[in-house]
Amino acid sequence: MVSEEIWILIEIFLFPGFLFLFSLAFFTEWFDRKIVARFQNRYGPLHVGPKGILQPIADFFKLLSKEDITPRAADKVPFRLMPILLLTLAIAPLFCIPIMGSNGLISFEGDLVLIMFIMSLMALLVFIGGWASTNRFGTIGSIRAGLQMFAYEIPMNLSMIGPAISAGSLSVSKIVEWQINGVWNVLIQPVGFAVLTICLMAHLQRIPFDIPEAESEIVGGWLVEFSGKKLALIRLANDFEFVLASSLMASLFLGGPYGPWYISLITYLAKFLLCAFILSNLRAAFARYRIDHLLTGAWKYLTPLALLQVCLIKAWGI
């Protein structure tokens, strides 16, 4: 008879917990690189493991073994602390996402607000990291990261509030339950889904909006001084953010998992991969925008659209 505590430990460390999330993060990075490569008529990772699936892990360990330089002029504490904090903040919200069964590991009323808060904290951390590296390009990169945060923060939160209003609760699990017996949010709030996708692209700093680390202009932006273990952690945090973004889109708008634990896992993964595909497609289809395009675009189009969407839901009173 497996006692209760061991079962919880297994849940936290093994199945929907760390081990599963780590492998999901590495798998998603591989999936993203492979899809973008196929869009661009080339192969993508091939040689490490079957079809190159172990490539992200290999990159991670390679970076770990690399020399870890802390520049003399950088102020040490925030510079060293930032990657670790970024990784923990990236993993934390994933525990509120329902993967096995319709409620996540920790699901309480208001965990959607927790996720939103953590996501804006991450953008702040990026700013601090770039600023602490006191490199000229790093400073410009972190200013741009800050600017970008102002642009996408409000429309993103508004578009996340949409499903909460229609489901009448601020917990991701309850929203998923409401969608199971109700209708998928994406059908009644398509505009909200589009706005959320664009803002998540900006949050993940992916191609159309990878302005803070635009390598062809400011040589890597805020990432420029990080190397070795710090860079490994930051890239891993980036993968986790990608998993968080896709699973948010999947659970808030596409209905999330339902049915007994093994079917819910499959449905969750299917929707998750669909959202990851959408994000990869967007990454391959655009050139990089300038920071003022993003700011004007966000304030002129994204925020009003998100507001309109929220008013529509209230008006229908679902």
Next chain:
Amino acid sequence: MAMENDMFKNLKEKPMTLRFPYERVEPVEGIRAKVSWDIEKCIGCSLCVRICPGNAIELIGRGRRAEIRYNVGRCLFCGECVDVCPTKAIYATEDFELVFNSRREMITHFKRKKNRKKS
């Protein structure tokens, strides 16, 4: 955005890039790569030595018993020597993947059959 249909079409097609060590492209038939000598035909006229832009060819000895030291490192693969050689002793090979791990290996010394016993 305007590339959408093009991108989805490519999703199905086989990628354009080659997996180099396993899939190779065979060289075009008129390719000009490393040159090589048929030393028996060579009459030691040193026309090729003078024409070579990269000074890659060196003649040792004179007349019928001359030998050629050919340094691939300095060769430009321009094929001037192939054109200028009166007795067509120089011919172009198809091997363009040239890798050496020391400068000495780059130099090939074309010896004649009779001399080989002596030197």
Next chain:
Amino acid sequence: MRRSELRRQLRIRARDIIVKRERRFAVNVDEKSLKRVIRRLMRMDNYTHLSTITALEVGSEIEVIYHFAFTDAMVSVKIRISKDDLLLPSIVDLIPGAALYEREIHDLFGVEFEGNPDLSPLLLPDDWPEGVYPLRKWWSAERINAKLGGKR
């Protein structure tokens, strides 16, 4: 474009205009008339642009050639200056495009263009020893190496 038309426009002696072949004209000038001739050249209708400025060493003098491209011909304005007073009026005020060419020639020949706002080195490293103009004939390979301290 024919030689008579060029002579009428530039109002200089016929002796100075040499027709090398049907599309190439050479005009010999001296320091005083350089700017005047160039200004008149630019006023001709089928003038397009200044292609480049070439400098070469002829015995004890340095010859500077301004290549002007026209829609149907090329005019090279030639001027000779002796090696000890290497001073030429800069034409950057007439043609801003000439700035880089003058900097280049100043770098590698030592010709001074008074009036050029910025004659900082374009090609040579900043601490290139004074007076070493690698493109003068005298400055052959060994001498430059020796001048640079040999060990490099």
Next chain:
Amino acid sequence: MTFEIPFGPQHPALEEPINFMFKIEEERVIDVKTRLGYVHRGIEKIAESRNYQQLVYLSERICGICSFAHTLCYSQTVEELLGLEVPERAKFIRTILAEMERIQNHYLWLGLTAKEMGFETLFMYAWRDRETIIEMLDMISGKRVNYGVNTIGGVRRDIAESTIERIEKSLEYLEKRAEHYTRVCTKDPSILKRTVGVGILRPREARALCAVGPTARASGIARDVRADEPYAAYGEIPFKVVTYRGCDVASRMYVRIDEIKESIRIIRYALKKMPEGPIRVKVPTRVPEGEAVSRVEAPRGENLHFLKSNGSDKPERWKIRAPTLANLLSLCRMLIGVNLADVPVVIAGIDPCIACAERVALIDAKTKRREIWDGKDLWRYANEWYRRKYGF
């Protein structure tokens, strides 16, 4: 607050080392200072110990991408000095290969600019399409980059009948792709936002700063050496000089894509009209005393070679001015007022080939001693010195 940003010799956006020192104020460039000299090989000083025949291969290595234009210009200069007439068929082959190189160069440029804009997919597609034209050149000349087809007095390789159909087929494909890219570059919102109205060069400034090639043609100045001074077989081939009035990076893009289509038409016309006959003329090694200037329309602009010979078999003075040097000042003018994010796109706008711009020097055989002056010392010294100064 103003920054002093070095857009230094080593930078991901630059394929070749050139140094810009930008003064930035809130992401806007207010001042530019440029430095060259990092890839200075002193080619003309090396040329001192080479005879005219070997210099053809040296002129080919001035620039990796527009190598045919340089050999064509150099060969024409020597032919002018020798008073030599190149056979008709050789002229047509030279025109065809020059146009093929223009197509290959413009596709390469399109890919690079897309990479600067962050548009990975267009970069991959443009360079994939470039492969088809490189295969054609490979088939004709046996080499992919420095073709070694051009020589003094004519051409060394003939275009056989069998290759002509394959050329036709690949031209169809290239034309279809050029149509596709015109549609993409005029409709895609992200490209338009990054290129329209960026890096403005007024016609008046372009004329004053003597801009050449597509950079001038995109500001409405119809300046093309193929039309002004027809060399090789351009006299017999009707073609249109492409100009746009937009004065920004977008119109430079449209000029180049239209020029690809124009080149395809030229190649088709030339292939049909190519007469039979010899492709090469015997050339003496000694060149009579004299001076010659010749111009060629390289893909990036007007190429100029000045050659002074002194009767021996080695040239006395060989001055090369590549198009990039002429456009550098226009580039500095365009960069003022642009904000930092657009700097790589504007730099890529003039398609800089820094290795070309380094052509400076004098050579002289008067000293008769066999000077193996190697440009390397000057170049090694320059690099090593920079390593000490900038400490990287």
